[in-house]
Amino acid sequence: MTGPSLAGVLGRKAGTADGFARYSDALKQSGLVWDKRNLDAWLENPAALVPGNAMTFPGIADARTRADLVAYIEAVSTGRVKVPDRGLPNLKESDAASRVTSIRFCGDTYRLTTADRKAHVFWEFNLRFKTDGSAAGPAAGQPVLIGTGMQGDRAAVVFARPEEISAFIQRRCP
Template identity: 55%
Template sequence: MRICRLLGAFAALCIPPIAFASGNPDRGAQAFRACAGCHSLVGGDHRTGLSLAAVYGRRAGTAEGFHRYSDALRKSTAVWNEQTLDWLRDPVAFIPGNALAYQGLPDATMRSDLVAYLRAVSEGKAAALKTPALPDLKTVEAGQRVKAIGHCGDTYRVTLGNGARYPFWEFNLRFKTDSSAHGPRKGEPVIVGAGMGGDRAQVVFAAPEEISVFIRNECP
């Protein structure tokens, strides 16, 4: 068994040598690292992009539970295989109007290896590369739990579970939702930093209807 040494946050992944004439799945596992920022190989674990578990042999635009397909993908009759997955060379040209924000993978060998790996994973012949786990917003400490948000003029004032209170210029505070299993509990939003020296942040709610009722118009 060959050992592929994967860099960064990815642990070592052992993959038996599999002979697909069109590509090398061992090398394809390493190529997948470039995809792992947006895609998981766990069934139903949709992120920025859909889960690529069992993608080989599936019709385009039909992954269960993924709701962000473009109309072009939904209407496509393509079935993902060695030939159609080569769309990674130029996604826009292959299915015009699709929403994949990716410029393409020009290296033919790398594309072939990546497709071979996706096929091997789909057929249960190779281990799925573990992608970084998403943070569990249900288990954060009191200093990340939002107890109140007041708005006055151009300023939000956010009170946290540990009693701390922080002002934010309204343009620097974002409101988001996460309804997944990793998201916050209902009625218990969480604040997450967004860089820029601490003057930007995002408050994550369990559902959109919570946002407007949580924020109160009040001035100190």
């Protein structure tokens, strides 16, 4: 979910997936074309195959595991296997419990109110502000609260555009 889909990657030049602009210069300039050999080498050690790339993945040492993954990528790329749709949720369809109506900040605490009129309190270090300008992102001016695991103490608020973030947050103590 942080990179482009690997469906259709076989035969494609590295760093060229349509709609993905976050490739490192090293990968874009590598001249690699994704074939089984290059995929295996990448999966084994991305840093060794393309020094200076931005991939944080350390690699897979086990040759059988890599071979299985390359076989799956080949099956998906050739259409023998359908890729499950695991895209991000459509935030425009969020319910009242997720739509944020106000955000107040005081000390080290954010207090959010959602459209169902419930209050949510987060320590500033546990709340992230993100943007999603895609067609599935939230409507302008209607940020969405998304839990990010743990025990309900961490979350993200997703806005439609970066400039909405500062305008939406009020510095006000109860």
